[in-house]
Amino acid sequence: MRGPRSEPLFLARDTYRRRRIMDAARFLPVAAMFLFTVPVLWARTTGTAAGLLYLFGAWFLLILAAGAIARALPYLPGTDPDDAPAPPPGDGGTG
Amino acid sequence: MLSFNLLLAVSIGYASFLFLVAFATERRALRGQANWLRSPTVYTLSLSIYCTGWTFFGAVGYAARSGLEYLTIYLGPTIVMIGWWSLLRKLVRIGKTQRITSIADLLSSRYGKSAFIGGLVTVLVVVGTTPYIALQLQSVTLSFQVFAPASDDGISTGFWVAAGLALFTVIFGTRNLDVDERHHGVVIAIAVEAVVKLIALLAVGIFVVWGVAGGPAEALRIIDASPIAAWNMAPDRWVTLTFLAGAAFICLPRMFHVLVVENTDERHLGVASWAFPVYLLLISLFVVPIAAVGLSAMPGQNPDLFVITVPLQYGREGLAMLSFLGGFSAATSMVVVASIALSTMVSNHLVMPLWLRFAEGGATVSGDVRNVVLVSRRISIAGVLALGYLYYRSSGGGEALAAMGLIAFAGVAQLLPALIGGIFWRGATRVGAGSGIALGFTVWLYTLFLPSFGADALLSAATLRDGPWGIAALRPQALFGVTGLDPLVHAVFWSLTANLAAFFLGSLLSFPNPLERLQGATFVNIYRYSGGVRGWGHSIAEAEDLLVMAQRIIGPGEAQALFVAAAASQGKRGYLPDVTPDFLERLERKLSGSVGAATAHAMIGQITGGVTVSVEDLMRVADETAQMMEQQSALETKSRELERTARQLREANEKLTQLSVQKDAFLSQISHELRTPMTSIRSFSEILRDGAGFSAADRKRYSTIIHDETLRLTRLLDDLLDLSVLENGHGTLNIGPARLRGVLDRALATMERQDGPGALRILRRLGDEDIALMTDSDRLAQVFINILSNAQKYCTAPQPTLRIAVTRYERRVEVDFIDNGAGIPSEHQSLIFEKFARLSDTRAAGGAGLGLAICREIMLRLGGDIAYLPGQGGAAFRVTLPLAGAEAPRATATIS
Known part of the structure; x- marks a missing residue:
């Protein structure tokens, strides 16, 4: 009988980088929610034109970030890095 | 002014063009040249059916009424799209591995292939989507009326549009019963329409900003001077609407269809994650400027039609025509996909379960089920469009297009808890999901949908004002005395709260059946178990019955190919594989691509006698x-x-x-x-x-x-x-008492003594030799003689000397014979005890080379040993003997 699959505690630099890019992909919608909700704080004192510029600016930046992340994610079906359980907390990596 | 007839000709020409595009695409796909059809670009463009006629016309009207709030409709989907890695990727993976055909199918499949959940979801989305389709008909009709205000009351236009759309959808949406529910022609047609509507809106926007306002800075100045200059944000609506738009982006049947069902490659999601937000950004970029310019140029006109009326105001009829086509595209593509998605759901989750229940013999009856499915889909499409048309007719075409869209959003958002919970939480159960959806749906109906028809339409004015039977706590727009909230926020808050609570509590308190647990584990851990988990126990189904059924659902050719392949993989020949759980699982998944998970499961269940998986x-x-x-x-x-x-x-x-x-x-x-x-x-x-x-x-x-x-x-x-x-252990040993010295004396005496200068000199220490032995003295003497004669023959020293040294130990005696000759080279030392091992010329030695071999056999028989002793300055042999009484000679035991 074999024990549970053992996970390496630390990852090689490439794998480490890939995991962090995946983290960025998960974090991006949170950043988007933040950027799109912030106007709630100051919208009453701002004109439509200024709000328009802010929202489209933030939108554009998010699109750039999403494009960069989508490009950087080494997405290979079958060898999905997400198949493995999440790395142990505080994994420092060797990089 | 453009003539109505010209407009009609252009729209019919455009619609024919779309028919041709779809037709050509289907032809190419049939010939296997569909690869280019399945690019990330086409996928991204097909997502644009999110932007409907409501978006195209309504967004400007929305902006003219509420300023920037219209943007929430696009910001929500943007958040969902750029968060594709967490949510959409999982949905798409589930959709592919489980062959999901619609959102109702996904939920029904997740919650134990439950026909109840599938039916419930289908009813909900039909109720929620019908007004939305009515809205599209209305937007097309309204845009027609701009060009021909007096010629038409809108009703007949709406009818012909609905009929045309039904025809298109039936032709291209139910052309065949795809096992993977993919419609190449439809997808390409909506991709073309996506481009048309984007170009149209951008063209109007560019014309307004640069042609009318005179540049971006001027446009911003006009905005600041317009009635919508101040950003009167309602924070509760801002957040609620963003959330609703994001939820609807996933849960709307048509969005789920293009996002998940029509997806061919997960990697397309990665491209769409930034490309679709770009599309949304471009679509909404010029909305506020158009609204501001329209408000200043044509105060008092319907702002929903500014996209057409503003170009007309400035004499740009061609632009207005393009804009009209853009709106037409937006409306028609939405209706087509929505009715395909809805008809799939209706046929798979309402018609088929009922047919299975009431048809004679159910799944085992002969005849082509595919016809039942196809006909039910065609009727469903016509029915959905007829419902939309009737709704439009009865509602008489309200002024505010946007309101109806948001009500639909809030309705389908009721699916979100069950959907998200289903794919991330294994503990979610059918009871929880069913009660959550049902309760949320009910609250939504009561607080938002029914009141939206206005006082005295479906709910009496008194009920709206005072609550049913005068119970103030149950007032539809102020439940439990919560007043002052925006009606939409109020409804979303209460419906989702009730939904979530029921979903959570129901899941916690109920116990899922085995199939639910199986599906739950599969869905939640989809990346790990993409291969699928077995859902069938051992059954007694007949392969032939299954083949008959499969032929009727997916067609004879495909079914036979599937069965032959399965039989071959089991190492059998012919059409009938063994009915293993594995095979049933594969067959079911294949069938579910055509008729949905619940129906496929039920049909196989009928043939296999309902033997499905149990806890056991x-x-x-x-x-x-x-x-x-x-x-x-x-x-x-x-x-x-x-x-x-x-x-x-x-x-x-x-x-x-x-x-x-x-x-x-x-x-x-x-x-x-x-x-x-x-x-x-x-x-x-x-x-x-x-x-x-x-x-x-x-x-x-x-x-x-x-x-x-x-x-x-x-x-x-x-x-x-x-x-x-000796080797065979035969022969007798005459064991008896003997003295070592006597044996040595005898050996020396038998030697042929030579005299003279070359004679061998013997050195002995007689005192050491006085040792009593228990041995065969004749044999021992034979060994000694052999050693002595060897020394005599081979010692080449000028004055040969042989020293006999006797050492007594506790249990043994060692007798060393050491001469002063050249000795034996080390490479030969291991050979000298072998038979016929002679190191020099035979004739000189006069022996056969058996002497030392015999010696070793004798010594072993006597319980001792003989070995060559290296490093003594000459040839040296050590004979080891057991002492009397210490160890009986081994030979005594073997001698009989």
Whole structure:
């Protein structure tokens, strides 16, 4: 009988980088929610034109970030890095 | 002014063009040239059916009424899209591996292939989407009326639009019963429409900003001077609407269809994650400027139509026409996809379960089920569009397009808890999901949908104002006395709160059936178990019945191919594989691509006698796994044992081979040894016989040679006999008391002593030799004689000396014979005890080379040993003897 699959505690630099890019992909919608909700704080004192510029600016930046992340994610079906359980907390990596 | 007829001609021409595009695409796809159709670009463009006629016309109107709030409709989907890695990717993976055909199918499949959940979701989305379709009809009709205000009341236009759309959808949406529910022609048509509507809106926007306002800065100034200059944000609506738009982006049947069902490659999501937000950004970029310019140029006009009326105001009829086509595209593509998605759901989750229940014999009856499915889909499409048209007619075409869209959003958002919970939480159950959806749906109906028709339409004004039967706590727009909230926020808050609470509590308190647990585990861990988990126990179904059924659902050719492949993979020939759980699972998944998971499961269940997975099955599978692992480890042990035995056998074999080689060598040696003396005996006796006139001396010499050779032969034969006797353990040993000194004396005495300068000198310490032994003194003497004569023969020193050293130990005596000759080279030391091992010329030694071999056999028999002792300055032999009483000679035991 074999024990549970053992996970390496630390990852090689490439794998480490890939995991962090995946983290960025998960974090991006949170950043988007933040950027799109912030106007709630100051919208009453701002004109439509200024709000328009802010929202489209933030939108554009998010699109750039999403494009960069989508490009950087080494997405290979079958060898999905997400198949493995999440790395142990505080994994420092060797990089 | 454009004539209505020209407009009609252009729209019919455009619609024909779309028909042609779809038709050509289907043709190409049939010929297998569909690869280019499945690019990330086409996928991204097909997502644009999110932007409907409501978006196209309504967004400007929305902006003209509420400023920037219209943007929430695009910001929500943007958040969802750029968060694709967490949510959409999982949905798409589930959709692919489980062959999901619609959102109702996904939920029904997740919650134990429940027909109830599928039906509930279908009813909900039909109710929620019908007004939305009505909205599209209205937007097209309104835009027609801009060009021909007096010629039409809108009703007949709406009818013809609905009829045309139904025709298009039936032709391209139910062309065949796709096993994967993909419609190439439709997808390409909506991609073309996506481009048209984007170009149209951008063209109007560019015209307004640069052509009318005179540049971006001027446009911003106009905005600041317009009635919507101040950003009157309602924070609760801002957040709620963003959330609703994001939820609707996933849960709307048509969005789910293009996002998940029509997706061919997960990687397309990565491209769409930034490309679709770009599309949304471009679509909404010029909305506020158009609204501001329209408000300033044409105050009092319907702002929903500014996209057409503003170009017309400035005499740009071509632009207005393009804009009209953009709106037409937006409306029609939405209606087409929505009705395909809805008809799939209606046929799979309402018609098929009912047909299965009420048709004679159910799934086992003969006849083509595909016709039932296709006809039910076509009727569903017509029915959905008819409902939309009727709704539009009865509602009479309200002014505010946006309101109806948001109500639909809030309705489908009721699916979100069950959807998200289903794919991330294994504990979500059918009871939880069903009660959550049902409760949320009810609250939504009561607080938002019914009141939206206005007072006294479906709810009486009194009920709206005072609550049913005067119960104030139940006022539809102020539940539990919460007043002052925006009606939409109020409804979303209460419906989702009730939904979530029921979903969570229901899941916690209920116990899922085995199939639910199986599906839950599969969905939540989809990345790990993409291969699928077995959902069928061992059943007694007949493969032939299954084939009959499969042929009727997916067509004879495909069904037979599937069965032949399955049989081949089981190592069988022909069309009928064994009905294994694996096979049932595969078949079911294939069928579910056509008729949905719940129906496929039910149909197979009818044939297999409803033998589906049970808790016991699940446990047994686990047990089987454990047993298999045990057996495997037993096998591993056994194979290790076998390996060990094989190794031993191999070693024994090697030894035997060596022995055989030794025996062969021994035989050839023997024959050689025998032939040499025989040869000389024969030749000399021939000389004596044939010749005459020999002198007496000659005769004597020849006779002596013959005699000597005979003696040598005798000795050789004696030795051989001796060795054979010793090796076989035969013969007797005369064990008796003896003294070492006496034995040595006897050995020395029998030696042929030579005198003279070359004679061997013997050095002894007689005091050491007085040791009592229990041994065969004759044999021992034989060993000593052999050693002594060897020394005599081979010691080449000018003054040969042999030292005999006796050392007494507690249990043994060592007798060393050390001469001062050249000794034996180390590479030969291991050979000297072998038979016929002679290091120098045979004839000089006069022996056969058996002496030391015999010595070793004797010593072993006597319980001692003889060994060559290196490093003594000459040849040295050590004879080890057991002391009397210390150890009985081994031979005594073997001598019978």
